[in-house]
Amino acid sequence: MDVRILAAFLDALTPPLCVLCRGPPGGLPWLCAGCLRRFDVARGAVCLRCGATLPLPAPLCGACPDWTTRFVAARAAAPHTGVARELVHALKFKGILAAARPLGHLVAAAARQLALPEGVVVCPVPLHWTKRRQRGFNQAAEIARVAAKELGLRLAPRLLRRARPGVGAVHRSASGRAREVRGAFRADPAVRGEAVLLVDDVMTTGATLGACARALARRGAKAVWAATATRSPSPR
Numbered sequence: 001m002d003v004r005i006l007a008a009f010l011d012a013l014t015p016p017l018c019v020l021c022r023g024p025p026g027g028l029p030w031l032c033a034g035c036l037r038r039f040d041v042a043r044g045a046v047c048l049r050c051g052a053t054l055p056l057p058a059p060l061c062g063a064c065p066d067w068t069t070r071f072v073a074a075r076a077a078a079p080h081t082g083v084a085r086e087l088v089h090a091l092k093f094k095g096i097l098a099a100a101r102p103l104g105h106l107v108a109a110a111a112r113q114l115a116l117p118e119g120v121v122v123c124p125v126p127l128h129w130t131k132r133r134q135r136g137f138n139q140a141a142e143i144a145r146v147a148a149k150e151l152g153l154r155l156a157p158r159l160l161r162r163a164r165p166g167v168g169a170v171h172r173s174a175s176g177r178a179r180e181v182r183g184a185f186r187a188d189p190a191v192r193g194e195a196v197l198l199v200d201d202v203m204t205t206g207a208t209l210g211a212c213a214r215a216l217a218r219r220g221a222k223a224v225w226a227a228t229a230t231r232s233p234s235p236r
Contacts, residue, residue: 019099020086029101031087039083050206051075051110051231070213071224075113076203076231077106084230088201092139100139103229104146107199111151111227117195120225121156122148125200125212126185128165143229144199159191160212177204181211192220203228 016025018032027036045054047061051074054061078084084106091099124144132138141157148155163186198212203226213224 016098019090019096019102020083028105030098031083031102035083039078040081041078046075049073051113051203053079070217071198071209071226073114074203074206074209074226074228075110076228077110078230080202080230080232088139088230091142092135092201095136097137097142100142100146103143103201105150106229107143107147107227108150110229111147111197111225114197114225114227116197116225117223120195120197121154121159122151122197122199123156123159123212123216125198125208126157126160126162128162130165131162140200143201147199147227153197156191156194156196159188159194159196160215161186161188177207178210181208183211185212185215187215187219187221189219191216193222195222196224198224198226200226200228202230202232204232 016030017023018025018027018035019030020035021032023032023034025031026033027039031039043053045057046052047054047064048059049064049072050061052061052063080088087099087103090096091103122144124138124140126140127135127138144157145155162184164184166180166184196216198209198216200209203209206226209226209228213221213226216224
């Protein structure tokens with residue numbers, strides 16, 4: 001049985017308990033008030049392009065004048081710490097699909113910080129088919145489905161595909177991550193003329209989102225933005 005169908009069936013049978021502690025809900029969707037109180041939100045000034053937290057208010061961070069990504073701007077709702085990190089791991093590594101609800105809510109909150117045009121479509125960062133078969137789902141697609149519904153935008157999950165599998169980039173440097181995803185994505189010709197909001201669970205260096213944006217731009221996307229639930233400190 002498809003894992004999403006199974007999750008929907010179990011949701012119908014049981015009350016929507018907190019996905020982390022199994023307590024009664026009361027905060028974000030599928031997150032209780034107690035866990036919500038432990039939640040770290042992004043605070044302070046951010047770079048207007050990549051969304052990185054800045055020590056002092058400024059238009060751009062030090063890296064962005066030379067940043068070669070093809071998306072207009074990116075935002076994340078929370079640092080990749082505490083409860084937000086637990087939610088990402090619950091979805092990605094434990095297969096708790098209900099965690100996509102609060103994460104999708106966070107992505108929607110991040111997207112609202114962007115000056116998105118009318119008619120933008122939501123596209124999740126794709127997994128290679130071998131990785132998706134192994135995991136049973138694409139976590140970015142589950143999050144994007146929730147975010148698109150909350151934002152009232154059209155979900156377009158087939159605009160991108162991953163052409164080759166990754167070999168793991170968690171501990172790679174920023175330059176290593178960039179090499180890992182260079183040319184890894186292909187866009188559908190149907191993206192021509194579309195404004196696209198890319199969605200993923202975590203942004204670290206922006207290499208994956210940038211590779212996706214370049215693939216979309218090559219096929220004629222009008223403009224690309226990015227929103228993620230969390231942001232992790234970028235490795236050097």
